[in-house]
Amino acid sequence: MLHIRLLGDFSLTYRDETVTGINTPRLHSLFAYLLLHRAAPQLRQHVAFVFWPETSEAQARNNLRQVLHQLRYALPDSDRFLHVDARTVGWRSDATFFLDVDEFERALALADTAERADDKRAALERAADLYRADLLPSCYDEWISAERDRLRQRHRQALVRLVDLLEARRDYAQAIHHAQRLVRDEPVDEDAYCRLMRLLALNGDRTGAMRAYQSCVANLQRELEAEPSRTTRELYEGLLRMESRPMRVAARQPATETTPPLVGRGREWERLQAAWLQAVEGSPGFVLVTGEAGIGKSRLAEELLSWADGQSITVARTRSYAAEGQLSLAPAADWLRSDVLRKNLAKLDPVWRTEVSRILPELVSEYPELPPHEPMTEYGQRQRFFEALARAVLAAPQPLLLLIDDLQWCDQETLE
Known part of the structure; x- marks a missing residue:
């Protein structure tokens, strides 16, 4: 042969x-x-x-x-x-x-038609392994340029797909490996740098993520005499904010009877991850997990909370109960009483703490100087109250993940 x-x-x-x-x-x-x-x-x-x-x-x-x-x-x-x-x-x-060129394109075709995530991953990894470097990089004949560029773009697209797939599966080490290839092959690709920075942060290596940003800045300046885009700078600033918080790396614990392994929820987990990434990038979102009782909705939510807590993401959770159905804003009060949100209420101006004391009456004892709140008889007062709740929640370190379990028992005001 x-x-x-x-x-x-x-x-x-x-x-x-x-x-x-x-x-x-x-x-x-x-x-x-x-x-x-x-x-x-x-x-x-x-x-x-x-x-x-x-x-x-x-x-x-x-x-x-x-x-x-x-x-x-x-x-x-x-x-x-x-x-x-x-x-x-x-x-x-x-x-x-x-x-190898034929095998590379055959692997990409298999990835396109694969129905199972494992098969798609195997095909994309095969393509990544085959693409050692660009098509005959030492050849400078004009005829080869178009074909070389076409294959290079297909390779980069395959790497992006593979990185996203691995990230959704929380295989951050392998995702980082391929994201580094993206950066190495195209040192001025800001999207590739942002992927790498995010993955390094998710894997607990914030120092590495910030080094990746510095490399991005240096390469853009050297090659293009340009500055990073707003998106790249905002991602870096987010890393700086996270750097001031204690780092928690969640170790994978063996499954126990109380924490069963997450099985058969790969597609749902990928959708949760996609929604979370959109939120982190500046588009606050809401995800509703629905289904019959006992199919694992709460277990899926627990997995997300565990993952988020391991990345030092601010997490607050609550649960609604049938008996609380008429108790106004009970879930919001639970959120604000959680340690991660409660300690930040001191940052609020007194006028906003006064409004929050409507559902956290203990604040009146903690801050005797707070003026008493007025009855909500006008629409403007109601708007100010909800703005105070929003300020109280957003005073917590970002990004922020809030969970309500058993939403069907939640009161109407919280739903609104």
């Missing part, structure tokens, strides 16, 4: 032995051209013009004749692979061989 590798440095083996005779850039280029254009025989005249456009036709055809002779001499059993006659030259349609 003839094994051909064109992604990265040219490599050719035949019957497990390295072929060393095809050893010049011109031979590499012509060999690759015939192989990648094997769908139809190529006219000698056309090939000669492609490779020697600035010489006379006679000289170009003579050059082609000499290089073809060298190629046929250096390639073992060349007649099994090359077809050459007076008018055309090409790769034989009945030739048997392995080509």
